[in-house]
Amino acid sequence: MNISQRMQDAFNKQIVAELWSSNIYLQMAFWFRKEGWKGFASWMYKQAEEEKQHAMDMSNFVLMRGGEVKLTAIDAVKTNWKDAKEIFIDTLAHEQNVTEMINVLADVADEEKDRASQNFIDKYIDEQVEEERNVQDILDSFEHQSNHAVAHIDKELSKRQ
């Protein structure tokens, strides 16, 4: 095995967290579908797929290095929300939490002096910057839409060459 037990355990924990992420976004997609919001639902289905992909990618990395992947129970997710905006507020908080977890994973890789893992985790550090930005942009849109007139002026100003 080319990966330390501690590093392997940290990855296993993150893999389960990514699957939990996939479930929460899938549940959000179902909620949107039920409420008739097809666009939001489709965005959330894609988000759920992406999180599952993260779990697969991390599992593949651990297995490639001769480690073992063991799935544990995945906690139940929240199933009801007040409105679309509340879902995105939850999404941002969740992604900020994931960023913290990825940082902890990177700390373990540093402490274990595991260069391959450090290199692998780097792309997830970049990914989290993007994830947080995307969700923040959506939340900003909610704010702007509730102020039509100013949003219109903003759009006009964006045309300046």
Ligand SMILES: [Fe+2]
């Ligand atoms: Fe993820």
Ligand SMILES: [Fe+2]
């Ligand atoms: Fe994510």
